[in-house]
Amino acid sequence: MPELPEVETTRRGLAPHIEGRRIQSVTLRRPDLRWPIPPEVARDLPGQRIEAVRRRAKYLLVDTAAGSALLHLGMSGSLRVLPATIPVSTHDHVDIAFAGSAGKPGRVLRFNDPRRFGSLLWQPLGEVHPLLRGLGPEPLSDDFDGDYLFDLSRGRRAPVKTFLMDQAVVVGVGNIYAAESLFRAGISPLRAAGKVSRERYAALAGAVKAILTHAIARGGTTLRDFLSPDGAPGYFEQELSAYGRGGEPCPRCGRPMKQASIGQRATVWCGHCQR
DNA sequence: AGCGACTCCTGTTTGC
DNA sequence: TGCAAACAGGAGTCGC
Numbered sequence: 001m002p003e004l005p006e007v008e009t010t011r012r013g014l015a016p017h018i019e020g021r022r023i024q025s026v027t028l029r030r031p032d033l034r035w036p037i038p039p040e041v042a043r044d045l046p047g048q049r050i051e052a053v054r055r056r057a058k059y060l061l062v063d064t065a066a067g068s069a070l071l072h073l074g075m076s077g078s079l080r081v082l083p084a085t086i087p088v089s090t091h092d093h094v095d096i097a098f099a100g101s102a103g104k105p106g107r108v109l110r111f112n113d114p115r116r117f118g119s120l121l122w123q124p125l126g127e128v129h130p131l132l133r134g135l136g137p138e139p140l141s142d143d144f145d146g147d148y149l150f151d152l153s154r155g156r157r158a159p160v161k162t163f164l165m166d167q168a169v170v171v172g173v174g175n176i177y178a179a180e181s182l183f184r185a186g187i188s189p190l191r192a193a194g195k196v197s198r199e200r201y202a203a204l205a206g207a208v209k210a211i212l213t214h215a216i217a218r219g220g221t222t223l224r225d226f227l228s229p230d231g232a233p234g235y236f237e238q239e240l241s242a243y244g245r246g247g248e249p250c251p252r253c254g255r256p257m258k259q260a261s262i263g264q265r266a267t268v269w270c271g272h273c274q275r
Numbered sequence: 276a277g278c279g280a281c282t283c284c285t286g287t288t289t290g291c
Numbered sequence: 292t293g294c295a296a297a298c299a300g301g302a303g304t305c306g307c
Contacts, residue, residue: 003301034283034303058301075300076285091285115284117301131303158278167302174301264280266299 002073004139004172005212007058009219010079014060015053017081018098018109022049023064027095029088033116034074037094040122041069045096057135057171067124069096070131074117084108094120136170139208144170146202153193153201160196161189162263164204173208175265176243177215181207183242188274189267190260214239242268 002010026042048064055061060079062069071079084097084106091114100106111120123129137143149169156163163169164178173181182189184207187200196204218239241251246259250270259268 034301072301074284074302113284114286115300117284156277162278165301175299263278264300 002058002075002077003174003177003215004058005177005215005219007060007073007172008055008216010073011053011055011060014079014081014109017107018050018062019053020050021098023047023096024099024106025095025097027097028093029095030093030116033093033113034072034119035121037120038122040067040124041120044122045069056132057138057167058174059132061123065125067122070119070121070123070129071111072119072121074113074115074119076115077111077113077118080110080112081107082110086110090114091116134168136166136168139170139172139212144205144208146198146205149201149205150196150198153196156193158193159189159262160187160191160193160204161265161267163193164208165263165265170208172212175267176240177208177211179242179268180211180240182274183269184211186274188271189262189269191275242270244268 023045026045028037028042031037044066045064048066051063051065053060053062058072060071060073062071071077073079084095084100086108088095088110089112092110092112093116094111096109096111098107098109111118121129121131123132137148152169153160153163161178161182164173164181165175179189181204185200185204187196187204242257245257246266246268248257249255250257250273252273253270255270255272257268258271259266261267
């Protein structure tokens with residue numbers, strides 16, 4: 001499931017292939033994903049040159065002079081750059097096609113999303129899409145640190161894991177990285193956010209940064225394959241300490257990892273190492 | 276304002 | 292073995 005590192009990996013893989021290219025056509029095989037696809041996407045994108053591919057939270061922004069296409073991968077979405085001759089397969093919902101050069105076939109940016117939790121939206125030039133308003137800081141920015149978390153969390157009674165996954169608090173930390181960060185910082189996911197000390201929030205912010213940075217670096221190894229039709233990488237899965245390891249021995253102390261649902265999310269932690 | 280519950284969807288896993 | 296029910300998951304939205 002794409003979290004921030006996978007979205008950033010996608011952005012880095014995508015950018016060199018589509019930045020500077022002119023869009024020839026847009027094919028929508030569905031009128032909607034999570035939400036209806038706004039008419040500007042098919043109407044205004046063709047003919048535009050892609051100026052940049054940016055990321056904010058888990059959203060990708062494809063910038064043109066007419067406006068920006070806003071892409072979210074949901075939990076099962078993926079983007080690939082392929083030769084336009086590759087046949088579409090199940091759940092290939094959107095193609096953004098580029099003209100080929102002399103003798104070379106054109107390519108398409110193809111959006112596949114089986115569960116359709118993803119979205120394709122439109123941000124007019126000079127505006128900020130409503131979904132991007134009110135988002136918290138980027139976790140890898142200097143705006144995000146222990147003091148920030150400590151100050152914001154005072155009085156909050158929700159579990160610290162729920163707090164950390166709130167996109168208004170900090171963006172890009174989903175279920176996997178919340179579990180991993182809390183394990184690394186030695187904080188119980190059940191603890192009320194407002195009851196975590198400043199020192200422990202410093203450790204937590206550091207853990208978030210370290211884990212995300214590492215995961216992005218690991219994803220980077222797959223960038224060269226971005227043009228191939230192979231499936232998405234599972235680059236980080238074998239390195240997970242907590243996520244998906246309920247009942248297994250704690251990597252630190254060997255006691256069985258606990259599992260429960262916190263805030264409607266499967267959560268794994270060590271009752272001994274995380275307090 | 277904060278927070279829990281609900282919702283979307285479909286591939287995979289679990290349970291009978 | 293086969294089928295159906297349960298589950299997973301990002302994050303917006305609703306209601307208390």
